[in-house]
Amino acid sequence: MKRLFYFLMLGTALAAIAQTEHIVVAKRAKGNPTVGVVEYIGEKEDKRAFENLFWRCGWLDVLTGADVKGADVQVTVQVMPAGGLFASVKAGNQSFTCDRRSSPKETAALDTVDDILHKLFGVKALCTQKIYYVVTGQDNMKEIFACYIDGSGQERITFNNAISTEPSWGHKNAMVYTVAQNNSLAIILADMGRSCQKVVSCSPGLNSSAGLSHDGTLLALPLSAQNQVDLYVIDLRTKTKEHEGQRIRVTNDKNVESSPCWSPDNSAICYVSDKLGTPQLYLRELREGGKERRLSVGNNECVSPDWSNVSNKLCYSMKDNSGQRVICVMDMSGKDSEIKVVTKGAGNWEAPCWGPDGRHLVCTRGDASEKTRDLYIVDSWTNVARPISKGAKLSLPAWRPAY
Numbered sequence: 001m002k003r004l005f006y007f008l009m010l011g012t013a014l015a016a017i018a019q020t021e022h023i024v025v026a027k028r029a030k031g032n033p034t035v036g037v038v039e040y041i042g043e044k045e046d047k048r049a050f051e052n053l054f055w056r057c058g059w060l061d062v063l064t065g066a067d068v069k070g071a072d073v074q075v076t077v078q079v080m081p082a083g084g085l086f087a088s089v090k091a092g093n094q095s096f097t098c099d100r101r102s103s104p105k106e107t108a109a110l111d112t113v114d115d116i117l118h119k120l121f122g123v124k125a126l127c128t129q130k131i132y133y134v135v136t137g138q139d140n141m142k143e144i145f146a147c148y149i150d151g152s153g154q155e156r157i158t159f160n161n162a163i164s165t166e167p168s169w170g171h172k173n174a175m176v177y178t179v180a181q182n183n184s185l186a187i188i189l190a191d192m193g194r195s196c197q198k199v200v201s202c203s204p205g206l207n208s209s210a211g212l213s214h215d216g217t218l219l220a221l222p223l224s225a226q227n228q229v230d231l232y233v234i235d236l237r238t239k240t241k242e243h244e245g246q247r248i249r250v251t252n253d254k255n256v257e258s259s260p261c262w263s264p265d266n267s268a269i270c271y272v273s274d275k276l277g278t279p280q281l282y283l284r285e286l287r288e289g290g291k292e293r294r295l296s297v298g299n300n301e302c303v304s305p306d307w308s309n310v311s312n313k314l315c316y317s318m319k320d321n322s323g324q325r326v327i328c329v330m331d332m333s334g335k336d337s338e339i340k341v342v343t344k345g346a347g348n349w350e351a352p353c354w355g356p357d358g359r360h361l362v363c364t365r366g367d368a369s370e371k372t373r374d375l376y377i378v379d380s381w382t383n384v385a386r387p388i389s390k391g392a393k394l395s396l397p398a399w400r401p402a403y
Contacts, residue, residue, distance in 0.1 A: 031382070033120075035060040035075065036068025042079030046109070049150070050077065053113045056149050056386055057126055058360055058379045073120065077112070085112045091120060110148055123357045125402035131362050131388070132157060132167045132175070133375060133397040144177060146400075149377065151388045157190075167398040168261075170212030175398070176200070176219065178208045187221060189236070192400075200236060211260040211269070214309045214401075220250070220260035220269050229256045231271060233286070250284060251292070257282075263332070264309035270295070272303050279303050281316060297330065297339060304351050307332065309401075311358030315342075315380070317350045327352045327363055329380050342380045351395065352378075356402035362388075364395055 035054050040047035054062045063071045076088045083105025087098040098115040100108050110127040117123040130146040130153065137143060142163045147154040158164040162181035169175050173193035179186050187201040187210045201207045205224035212219055219234040231250040238246040251257050255275040262269060268285045281295040281302050301319040308315075314330045320341075325348040329340045343349040343363075348370075352363040359380055365387075366373040375388040375397055 032059060032061045033072035034063050034070075035073040036063040036071030037077060038068050038071075038074045039076040040079075041077065046079065047077075050109045050113070053109055053127060053150060056377065057113060057117060058377070058382075058384065058386070059117055059121055059123065059126075059357075073116070075116070084108050087112050087116070089116055089119070106153060110150075117357075121357075126355060126357050126360070129172070129356050129400040129402055130155075131375065131397050131399050134165050134167070134395045136393060136395075147388070149388070166209055166396055168209075168211055169398055169401050170214055170216040171403055172401045174212055174216040175400075176210045176212045178210065187219070189219075201234060209259045211262055213262045213266040214264065215266060218262075218266065220262065220271075222256070222258050222260075228254055229258075231257045231260060231269070231284075233269075250286070259304055261305050261307045262309075263307055264312055270305045270307055270314060272305065281305055281314075295330070297328070302328075306353045306361070308354035308358040309403075310354070310356070313354075313358065313380070315352040315354060315361050317352060317363075324348060325350050327361070327378060340380070342378055342383050343385060344383055345385070349376075349378075351397060353398050355399045362397040362399050364397065 037047060037051055040050065051062050054060050060073060068074065072091065074090045078086045080101045084101040084103045085108040086101050089096050089098065096119055098112050100111045103111045107128065114125055114127045117126055127149050130148055132144055132146045134142050135145050141161060142165050144157040144164050144167050145154060146157055160179055162179050164177055164179050166178040167175055173191060175190045175192055177188055179188055185207040186199050187207050188197050189200045190197040200219060201221060203223050206222055206229060208222065210219055210221035217237050219236055221232060222229050223232050230252055233248045233250055235246040255273050257271050257273045260269045260271040267287060268283055270281060270283050272279045273282050278301045281297055282292055283295055284290060284292045302316050305314055305316040312333045314332050316328055317325050318328050320326050326341050327343040327349045329342050347368065348366040350364050352361045354361050361378050361380060363376055363378060364373045365376050372391050373393050373395060374390060375394055377386045377388060
């Protein structure tokens with residue numbers, strides 16, 4: 001544990017520098033302001049898609065028809081011949097423009113709405129950062145795909161012809177995922193900025209559910225060494241072609257740990273352990289002398305934690321007293337001790353992951369028969385859930401960060 005403390009110091013310092021750029025998310029007292037597209041010089045169908053993006057982003061309530069003249073935020077849009085957009089925005093006594101005339105037609109509306117959100121709220125890249133998820137194909141093979149917040153721009157990310165699953169982000173250019181192939185497991189680090197990838201863990205036995213620190217230097221994952229499953233941290237800065245990197249054991253017991261996620265400053269890990277008989281959430285501070293403690297989230301089964309480095313809130317899936325899975329949110333700053341259930345409606349809500357704004361999260365919602373499992377965006381402030389897919393069977397979404 002002492003060695004772990006020393007190599008964490010650099011990672012924590014880097015994260016502290018990056019944190020100065022992050023927005024502080026604060027809940028508005030009277031709900032969302034309103035937005036109206038007062039003029040759209042283009043096709044009606046494109047206008048509806050533009051308004052739909054405002055609805056999906058969840059930061060503005062959309063007004064239409066004659067009501068747009070009373071909107072808090074009024075937008076005029078002109079479509080360029082090549083498909084780009086130029087928008088003029090009036091918000092109270094302030095006016096500004098968003099020039100996306102050079103954007104491709106496929107992303108011009110996404111870019112423009114993101115520009116408006118960033119100007120109004122400091123939110124960065126909510127619409128233009130894709131959501132990654134797992135699709136099951138023939139012969140039970142699985143590959144990772146991605147799409148935008150409105151379901152557009154779908155693309156296949158992995159081509160492993162294997163079971164590629166459990167995508168998880170560190171920062172916007174670093175994603176890890178698990179590959180099961182030829183009776184072995186490996187953790188792959190994908191550098192999305194340079195479109196390359198490499199194996200970062202392929203120890204004999206278990207390699208799965210890895211979590212990457214927000215600065216991309218440390219990898220937490222369960223490994224099955226010495227006939228038991230424990231959490232380890234690998235320092236990726238020490239990795240070479242011959243060696244996986246310095247590996248430090250975090251837990252050492254007969255219980256099973258899984259699903260680690262990192263605190264915003266990379267100084268602690270939240271993970272799942274079954275030491276009480278049912279999966280529960282635990283926190284381990286990775287400083288010298290740091291101890292493990294169980295989070296006060298009740299006695300029901302809790303799994304799949306994700307920790308926002310924007311809002312410092314934890315989301316996870318919990319089995320309620322009826323046996324249904326719901327999504328819960330916990331404020332890790334200590335300012336609000338209340339645990340909030342943010343999903344409503346029948347079905348099992350699972351695998352939550354925070355969005356780039358620290359307010360919204362993406363998760364799956366399965367029907368009672370589990371024949372379908374769709375992607376949903378959930379507003380953790382208002383509990384409003386917006387579907388991305390319908391009648392699909394998708395799993396394990398991971399929203400790409402903005403930083």
